[in-house]
Amino acid sequence: MEDFTWRVGGPQGGGIETAATLFARAVAKGGWWVATKREYHSNIMGRHSYLDVRLGRKPVGAFREKVDMLVALDGETLARHLDEVRPGGVLLYDPKVLGLTVRGLPMLDHRVADALAERFRKANPSLQDLLAAFVEAGVQPLPYPYEEVADRIGVELGVPPLQARRTLNTIAVAASLHFLGFPLDPLLEALALQFRGKVLELNQRVAQAVYREEMPKLSFQLHLNGYEPGRVYLTGAQAAALGKLAGGLRFQTYYPISPATDESTYLEAHTAFTGADVAVVQTEDEMAAVTMAVGAALTGAKAATATSGPGFSLMAEGMGFAGMIEAPLVVTLYQRGGPSTGLPTRTEQGDLMFAIRGGHGEYPRIVLASGDIQDAFLDAQKALAWAWRYQTVVVHLVDKFLASMAQSLPKEALRVLSLDGEKRLGPRHEGFGPYERYGPAEDGISPFIPIGTPGGFYWMTSDEHDPVGHITEDVALREYQMEKRMQKLETARREIPLEDQYTLFRDGEVLVLGWGTVKGTLLEALDHLPGVGYLHLRLLWPFPQIGPLLEGKRLVTVEHNYSGQLADLVQQETLKRVHHRVAKHNGRPITLDEVVEALKGVLAGRAPERLVLRKGV
Amino acid sequence: MLELKLADYKAEKQPDWCPGCGDYGILSALQMALFELKRDPSQTAIFSGIGCSAKTPHYLNVYGVHTLHGRVLPVAQGAKLANPHLTVVAVGGDGDGLGIGAGHFVAAGRRNVDMLYILYDNEVYGLTKGQAGPTLGLGEKTKSLPKPNPQGRINPLLLAFASGYTWIARGYAYDVKGLKELIKEGLSHKGLAFLHVLQPCPTYNDLHTKEWFAPRLYRLQDEGYDPHVPEGLPPEELDRKMAQFQEKAVEWGERIPLGVFWQAEVPTFEERLKAYLPRYPEVYPALGQQEPLDLEGLLKEFAL
The missing domain is CATH 3.40.50.970 (Thiamin diphosphate (ThDP)-binding fold, Pyr/PP domains)
Known part of the structure; x- marks a missing residue:
């Protein structure tokens, strides 16, 4: 596999985060680059949560719409992620959930239950019905009784049942990797990053026991990718x-x-x-x-x-x-x-x-x-x-x-930058009297002595003030102080290096503009979109002078909000029209697949002015 | 530090309070207290909220920070914690501290940062022309109110006590000498000191005037009241101290007590910070980063 996404879903507080971290570290120990995204409810425990771990041969910054392997730690995961596994992908689930029904899942939103009822033309579809739908969509079902396995391994290792059940996450990860034909050693090393002492020993023995079991061969396998030290995951x-x-x-x-x-x-x-x-x-x-x-x-x-x-x-x-x-x-x-x-x-x-x-x-x-x-x-x-x-x-x-x-x-x-340029003054010893904290400065930046600087004192007030910081409503002082403060924006715009203001990753007739966390997704999208460029904004205010870069381009913004706030800002600051606004406001990050599809529409000249992306669980 | 005279503590700026305002007395007391304690102006900072009282810092030659309405305590605590060697005084009115800033008033008590908070209580919002303050009694009608006050009165002393202030006192704006002594004592207290000052507003509060207060005021300490609560006091002794505090804190009307109501020995927030920062307060945030960051060490937990 060149591109692989593993998803684990289950109740919040059930340790699925531990499972995802373990999976990510195990494959990373096998040399893969990884990225993990986490979706969870505002809830302490019980509500549905899931994480995706995506692997790549180079650093990963985007997530796919469909996953290759879905590990369902409860029944609700089957209901929520029914269309989320790609054809040919696999679903790992505990067969005991098949006795449940959609209406019997207490945390499932009614909207989702109703949609499933309509889809299956039944008032209360069973999880057996859902499983059949997975299969119909080309997903390979892998029944795997996590708890039974835990109990069996517990007996085999002579571990009390309750203790063995606490290793369910390790069992789920070990089973996933074993199904994928991935070697055991990286998993054992990953466990050593996660646990210590007796807990580590137990989890490693559990993983080994899972690996001793016979597993059916999958149509795809995950191989080692050549481990290199010196990587961090945070x-x-x-x-x-x-x-x-x-x-x-x-x-x-x-x-x-x-x-x-x-x-x-x-x-x-x-x-x-x-x-x-x-x-x-x-x-x-x-x-x-x-x-x-x-x-x-x-x-x-x-x-x-x-x-x-x-x-x-x-x-x-x-x-x-x-x-x-x-x-x-x-x-x-x-x-x-x-x-x-x-x-x-x-x-x-x-x-x-x-x-x-x-x-x-x-x-x-x-x-x-x-x-x-x-x-x-x-x-x-x-x-x-x-x-x-x-x-x-x-x-x-x-x-x-x-x-x-x-x-x-x-x-x-993660390098430490050497940045300085503070206009801070040292101690002052001559005489006694107030310091001109807000004194004249052409660049807008008056010298600053912090409170406690020997020999100094002055005033600060949220009211408009004079050079020593006393309240004033005088017109000339107001104008001067206001202009002095605002001058800092011009100074910053001039001084901040251009590479800290924006990056034109690639130029193109269709130029996508983005800011913040659309970056990773768009950078990978470029691989699928010849002719499309990407301008990533790092500094949003003072707004960089990007006008000349936009000349004659078909401009598209991509951002996670309703109105296209960057588009408004670009238009206001550059007087260039943004032709398409790609927006997503359902709280879920934009996937690689949906942005590629949207931008292909733009390239083909069949995209509306405003496109709303709606994928996500 | 230069040898400073009393006058050196007074700024050139002329106060713009109304004639006869109680704020003048508080300002003088503060100026005298700082002078008598020989506090270095460059190591002293006075913070204020918004309102008439909040102009106080402008009239003193120390670092003065006139903050936002209600936010004086967080700003002052931030400065004191970042540089624990400063002398920090926070001042503000009853509306500032017990109205818009009430949440900060309570939270400050929980921390017990070593500083003094002076609350100027005139029961009205003077700068906006006399609306009812949070310390004006239910049913009371000052001259600028169209109807009697429909909201009840907060007792600042009880609230300070409930919040955990470790030194609680009351002074009177026209008793400058007594006030000065209280300020000196509050500044010397280790922990958060709360000084409630009765400060008649001659312009908007025609109920609780100088004339109204004068015959009612008396000093707790003249009557043998002992506010001291040593650390590790037996529970029954502590109960007795608390009962004594409460009895005096609610006394209002015929007789109104002044003086120190409560003085307890409780670890300061600075001392509690040591659990996180063992070198604090010798090494404190205002000094800047003292050694290069051990990034290598920090990254170990993220290593793959």
Whole structure:
């Protein structure tokens, strides 16, 4: 197999994440590059969740519409993923679920149950009916009684039944790999990455026992791909956290919110590492999170916060304050489905305009977006550096897709950048009197002495102010300070290297524009779309001067939101018309297959102005 | 640090409070307290919310941060935690701290960051022309209210106590000397100190005026009240202290107590942070990253 996707589905809290991580590590130990995406409900346990692990001979950044192997750890998985396995693919399931009916699956949405009822022309189809439909679609069924196997192996190894049942995930992964003809050793090594001591020993013995069983041969096999050391496998949230550490973060605040929390809890758990001794404070709400970070920044500490949609709405006030008093502040925004509480655990790129414009009044802010794990790591460093260089708010846009996605990548991809250029002054000793914190500066960036700098003091106020920071409503001072602040945007646009602003991965008569996490999908889509180019935007505000690149092209935007916010922005900033807007707003990431199909339609001249992609489970 | 005089602590900026405003007294007391404690202006920061009281930082020669309505406590705590060697004072009005900022007021008590919070209580929103503040009693009608106040009064002392403030006191804006002593004591307290200041608004509060307060006020300490709650007090002793606190905290009307109500020894948030940051507070965030990041070490858990 050159291209392979393994999917595991089951109830949340049932350890399917452990299973996916184990599978990913096992195939990675066998030399494959991997990427994993995670879909889950806003729920602690019981509701349906699934993960895809996609393998490739080169780094993987996109996901397919159909999977090659579906591992169903419960009956609901059969109902939800009925059309998700490619013809010729396989379904691994526990035959005991066949006694269930669709209406008997308590967590299944009525909409899905009703659709199945209509499809099978039965009030309450059985899972036997669903299995028949899988088979009819060319899927090979592989009945595999996980629990029975666990019990049998338990007896064989002399392990108590309850303990043996805890290895169901390892059994499912081992069975998958054994069916695929994949050697056992990489799995044993992967287990050693995951477990320690007695638990490791048990899981390894269980895997060995599964491998001793006779399995029917599949029509396709998964071979080794030549292991190379030096690769890492981590999520976007972990990469963003590490990037912040690499960028010198000293103070992080947060209020728990999905999917942003993972970043802060990672930081909290790693303060013992050298250089990672960050003060992490869980605050009472997001107003406190953002303003507490501002307070820390005023003393000279590199400070940041991380949040998602609803929290970001609450932070609009504090961000404006930071902009007004020129405090360096990084807000990492993990976008999720909105509006309001929306889809807390599903992806969206719906906050672009809000990140750029949200809040009352005008202040300079820098908005950048990450496309993948490596970007998340590098961009987090840039965000901190720019916040301090320009003494203002930097919004680092990521999203739920990236936060929970994991990718394998070469360790060297995670490099520490040397970025400086802060206009910070050292201690001042002469005399006693206020410091001109907001004094004249042609580039808009006045020299900054943090609170606590010996010999200094001055004032900061959310009101308009004079050069030492006293309140003023004077027209000339207002004009000067407003213009000085906003000048930073022009300075940033001039100073930020073009490669940090955008990347023209390939030029083409049809030019696709994207930002954030459509990157990996579009880069792979290019392989299937001769004549199509891709321009990836990294800096969203100040908006890069991309107008000349768009001249004479058929422009298409691809993004995870309803209206096509990037399209609006491109039109506003370049006065070029975007001919097609490809949008997806169902909370599920765009698949390689659906974007290729959509863009083929554009190439063939039969695409409407607005295309909505609707795939996903 | 230069040898500073009392006048050096006062900024050149002229206060724009109404004549007779209680804020002047608080400002003077604050200026005298900082001077008498010889606090270095460059190692001192005063934070404020929004409202009349929130202009205070502009009138003192220290780092002054005039923040957002209700958000003074998070900003002040962020600064103090990032540089624990600063002297940090937060100030704000009753609307700022107990209305829009009530959530922060409560959460700050849970942390016990080592700083002083002074709440200027005039029972009204002065800067927006006299609407009812969260400390104005139910049914009370100040002159700018068209009808009696339909909402009840928060007791700031009880709320501070319930939230975990470790030093709780009340002062009076026109008793500058007494207030100065309370500020000095609050600044010297290890942990979060809450100073509730009765601050008559001569423009909008015609109920609780200087004349109304004068005959009612008395000092707790003059009557032998002992606010000290040592660490590890036996439960029955603690119960007695709590009962004593409550009795005095609700006293209002004929007699109104001033002074220190509660003074407990509880580990500060800075001390609790040591569980995460063993070198804190010697190594603190404002110093910046002290050693290069051990990225290699951090990546080990992700290695394939």
